[in-house]
Amino acid sequence: MPSPPLTDRRLVFVLGKGGVGKTTVAAALALGLADRGHRTLLIEVAAETRTAAVFGTAPPVDAPVELRPGLFALSVDAEQAMQEYLSIQLKVRPLVEMMSRSRAFHQVTQAAPGLAELVTLGKIWDLATAVRDGRPVWDRLVVDAPATGHGLALLQAAASMRDLAGSGPISDQADAIERVVRHPEATGVVVVAIPEELAVTEAAEAVALMRERGVPVACAVANAVRTSPFGPGDADVLRTVLGDPAAGPAERAAAGAALATVDGAAHDAREVRALGDGCALPVAMLPAVPDLAPGSGGVEHLSATLMADPALGGTGAS
Amino acid sequence: MAMLRGRRVVVVAGAGGVGKTTVSAALGLGLAAAGARVAVVTIDPARRLATALGIPGLGDEPHRVDPAVVEAAGMRMAGTLDALQLDPRATFDRLIAREAPDDAARDRILRNRVYRHLSGAAGAQEFMAVERLHELVDSGAYDVVVLDTPPARNALDFLDAPERMTRFVEGRGLRLLLGPRAGAGRTGWRALQAGGHMVMSVVERLTGAQLLTDISEFLQSFDGMYQGFSNRAAAVHDLLASDSTRFVVVTGPRPEPASEAVALWRRLADEHYPLGAVVVNRVHPAPGATGTPDGLAGLLRHAGAPDPEGLASRAAAALEAAQARAAADAHEVGALSHALSGPPLAIVPALAEDPVEVAGLAQVTRALGDDARDPGRDAGAAPPPDQARRQTT
Numbered sequence: 001m002p003s004p005p006l007t008d009r010r011l012v013f014v015l016g017k018g019g020v021g022k023t024t025v026a027a028a029l030a031l032g033l034a035d036r037g038h039r040t041l042l043i044e045v046a047a048e049t050r051t052a053a054v055f056g057t058a059p060p061v062d063a064p065v066e067l068r069p070g071l072f073a074l075s076v077d078a079e080q081a082m083q084e085y086l087s088i089q090l091k092v093r094p095l096v097e098m099m100s101r102s103r104a105f106h107q108v109t110q111a112a113p114g115l116a117e118l119v120t121l122g123k124i125w126d127l128a129t130a131v132r133d134g135r136p137v138w139d140r141l142v143v144d145a146p147a148t149g150h151g152l153a154l155l156q157a158a159a160s161m162r163d164l165a166g167s168g169p170i171s172d173q174a175d176a177i178e179r180v181v182r183h184p185e186a187t188g189v190v191v192v193a194i195p196e197e198l199a200v201t202e203a204a205e206a207v208a209l210m211r212e213r214g215v216p217v218a219c220a221v222a223n224a225v226r227t228s229p230f231g232p233g234d235a236d237v238l239r240t241v242l243g244d245p246a247a248g249p250a251e252r253a254a255a256g257a258a259l260a261t262v263d264g265a266a267h268d269a270r271e272v273r274a275l276g277d278g279c280a281l282p283v284a285m286l287p288a289v290p291d292l293a294p295g296s297g298g299v300e301h302l303s304a305t306l307m308a309d310p311a312l313g314g315t316g317a318s
Numbered sequence: 319m320a321m322l323r324g325r326r327v328v329v330v331a332g333a334g335g336v337g338k339t340t341v342s343a344a345l346g347l348g349l350a351a352a353g354a355r356v357a358v359v360t361i362d363p364a365r366r367l368a369t370a371l372g373i374p375g376l377g378d379e380p381h382r383v384d385p386a387v388v389e390a391a392g393m394r395m396a397g398t399l400d401a402l403q404l405d406p407r408a409t410f411d412r413l414i415a416r417e418a419p420d421d422a423a424r425d426r427i428l429r430n431r432v433y434r435h436l437s438g439a440a441g442a443q444e445f446m447a448v449e450r451l452h453e454l455v456d457s458g459a460y461d462v463v464v465l466d467t468p469p470a471r472n473a474l475d476f477l478d479a480p481e482r483m484t485r486f487v488e489g490r491g492l493r494l495l496l497g498p499r500a501g502a503g504r505t506g507w508r509a510l511q512a513g514g515h516m517v518m519s520v521v522e523r524l525t526g527a528q529l530l531t532d533i534s535e536f537l538q539s540f541d542g543m544y545q546g547f548s549n550r551a552a553a554v555h556d557l558l559a560s561d562s563t564r565f566v567v568v569t570g571p572r573p574e575p576a577s578e579a580v581a582l583w584r585r586l587a588d589e590h591y592p593l594g595a596v597v598v599n600r601v602h603p604a605p606g607a608t609g610t611p612d613g614l615a616g617l618l619r620h621a622g623a624p625d626p627e628g629l630a631s632r633a634a635a636a637l638e639a640a641q642a643r644a645a646a647d648a649h650e651v652g653a654l655s656h657a658l659s660g661p662p663l664a665i666v667p668a669l670a671e672d673p674v675e676v677a678g679l680a681q682v683t684r685a686l687g688d689d690a691r692d693p694g695r696d697a698g699a700a701p702p703p704d705q706a707r708r709q710t711t
Contacts, residue, residue: 229636
């Protein structure tokens with residue numbers, strides 16, 4: 001069954017090993033979706049303040065802030081989400097306050113493994129299903145998920161809690177969340193890696209695990225891929241120059257730098273292939289951008305590149 | 319790294335993506351080459367690294383690296399090098415088996431649904447990394463254990479993990495609230511329980527009774543084990559804070575991991591953990607020449623290039639980019655050195671690709687200042703940290 005293109009799914013999770021540029025990819029994707037006219041919410045999970053480095057504004061935890069026209073950002077914090085959940089479930093304010101003050105209550109929330117992830121996922125689900133005047137509040141939601149292990153725990157939170165809790169309101173809620181998270185029409189996971197062995201291996205293992213658990217994986221993104229402006233024959237003549245006794249130090253250095261560029265691009269191309277093969281997914285490619293600071297144009301450039309990549313366009317593999 | 323000689327534990331910490339696993343393996347290789355019996359505990363699935371080391375794949379049990387593989391890469395191997403990959407669940411199960419008062423208690427815990435979730439939860443990794451370290455040190459089979467720390471939102475989460483876990487297993491407040499279900503009924507606590515019952519009845523409305531019953535059973539089955547857990551947490555803390563341990567912080571020449579490294583280093587210093595060194599990994603070296611390659615087009619024409627001018631200008635641009643990269647990295651290293659004010663900085667140059675073979679790993683080992691062809695040092699005598707081989711600025 002062919003799944004819709006990533007850009008048509010309401011809820012997108014951006015997952016990957018620490019340091020591969022998840023925030024960059026999530027920001028570029030969210031910006032691209034907003035540029036296409038979708039009212040888009042970029043969600044940062046728990047105190048990962050990297051969005052600020054790209055857009056110049058740190059996403060608040062209470063209400064979304066508009067970063068660009070049509071692009072909003074929000075930081076989801078487990079504690080805050082727990083409070084909100086209690087208010088909704090209990091309805092009686094003094095009861096809510098009693099619970100939030102109770103040390104015992106905090107012990108229970110710690111004791112139930114995965115509850116923090118569940119309320120975080122619950123909050124995301126709540127945002128994704130929010131309706132105002134008969135229309136969804138958000139057309140698209142892009143979640144900048146925590147690093148692989150914790151990110152997988154987040155995606156798995158509802159299923160874990162449903163298995164653990166047996167029956168009751170939490171179990172019912174977990175079930176409702178789970179139906180959205182596993183729905184390939186509604187949800188898609190983007191796996192980010194840099195072209196290095198460890199990141200590629202970890203991405204492939206994460207994808208295998210998600211497939212096993214029925215999480216709809218949409219595509220992979222290879223970030224910071226080095227490319228080369230040199231043709232197939234160039235390396236040979238450059239090597240000849242490198243061995244030419246007539247070449248001065250500057251000429252040798254230039255030939256060396258050019259050859260290093262060729263080697264670097266070849267290495268990255270191999271790892272990108274390994275990523276596609278290992279994950280059995282289409283791979284979108286992003287170049288290394290030296291400057292992502294607000295106003296540098298870096299994220300706009302990445303966004304345009306990402307949105308034009310055919311890998312985002314749709315896939316049968318999910 | 320001379321300062322690591324004679325230590326029993328080396329903890330390698332840092333932000334994600336800076337190459338902690340590679341640096342851990344390279345440090346382990348260096349220490350083993352110098353004569354120590356070394357175990358390297360990795361967290362990441364570094365398959366090609368395992369293949370390169372000539373071991374079939376990393377698992378929970380240590381695999382010995384064949385010295386011939388290391389010697390083929392030009393290093394003399396005076397000690398031994400074992401590598402293993404952390405398996406949190408297997409480690410947790412062993413801990414339970416060791417601490418449980420009897421087989422029935424052990425089986426009750428291993429079967430408990432809360433335990434099954436807990437031992438597989440993402441947070442368990444930090445605790446189990448420290449627990450595995452403790453096991454390996456205790457076994458007496460190694461002179462030194464190198465621990466590659468797990469990726470976490472907070473790179474030092476693992477330091478608090480044993481204590482957090484002990485508190486959780488103890489669950490004193492929770493026992494009170496769960497009341498008779500958790501077997502907490504000491505007189506004098508009953509007044510507290512009365513208030514707790516209300517909280518619990520609200521919680522039960524949310525979670526359903528099943529979850530609370532499971533948690534109660536879980537806590538009950540840990541009865542009589544807190545002391546063991548608590549002793550172990552204290553022992554691990556003492557080991558990590560002792561002079562037998564050195565912390566190595568790894569970073570890259572970029573602002574984000576560098577500021578994280580500075581924060582890490584300061585927190586370790588504030589909490590009196592024994593500091594080793596900061597490793598700046600993948601620093602681009604400056605190209606040898608500084609002039610402009612004016613003669614390149616001529617040389618390329620001579621070599622038979624079809625478009626020598628075009629190729630020359632692209633090569634000149636590549637040189638400029640390499641120079642800019644090296645300058646940016648040098649600037650970042652300088653800023654880091656300034657921010658840290660003093661600790662030894664070890665610089666590992668960027669290799670064409672990440673080391674996935676022993677020869678590449680040996681290059682990193684040498685950059686870290688532990689050249690195995692220099693066997694003149696006594697494994698017991700470690701000079702003070704300020705005598706590290708490399709100091710920038």
